[in-house]
Amino acid sequence: MKRIIIVCEGQTEQEFCKDVLQPYFNSKDIYLQYPLIKKSGGGLVSWTALKKQIENHLVQDKEAFVTMFIDYYGIHDRHVFPDWEASKKVADKSQRMSLLETSMHVTIDNSINHRFIPYLQLHEFEGLLFNDIKVFEESFRPDEFLNKPELEQTINANPNPELINDTPQNAPSYRLSRLIKGYNKIVYGSILAESIGLIKMRNKSPRFNNWITILENL
Incomplete structure (x- = not known):
């Protein structure tokens, strides 16, 4: 069984992973873990701290893939995400997310970043x-x-x-x-998420759908 660790920004995302995503991924023989971001008590931390947590998960579990479920809306200058200032100049929000996700990926150690799938929820x-x-x-x-x-x-x-x-x-x-x-x-x-169902969510939210597609096809 494949394993995916989804680092969650808060309890809302964590409950969604447990109640909506886990049952779906069970049918694909994929087991999810969904720890909260450390040192925050719910909410974002600096990229340096989040990067350390991601790399620790990748090092400690050499078979698991690691991704993240955090809101773009909650990121601020003080969090110092890679290419954050450059991203502000990108008008198209989808392209802006892609720039940030690519920049996060390349900052993770080269020996383990092939198992890291960065993801930002736009906007939340x-x-x-x-x-x-x-x-x-x-x-x-x-x-x-x-x-x-x-x-x-x-x-x-x-x-x-x-x-x-x-x-x-x-x-x-x-x-x-x-x-x-x-x-x-x-x-x-x-x-509400359970009532809507994953299919409807994916149909209306292309970036979210792309993330789920990547994960289910790992």
């Missing part, structure tokens, strides 16, 4: 949830919607939910907390 995990209004209607009572028309408009206006605006006021997680009463990203993120 919650963007994947803006997939189908019916799923929200089945998951929440009518009185729990604080602004259902805006939620519907956001879904309809974004055929690729990965591209939903990344400003602080319009980031996917902020929108959900603003549009749904008592929204808890750790609890409801996984519930």
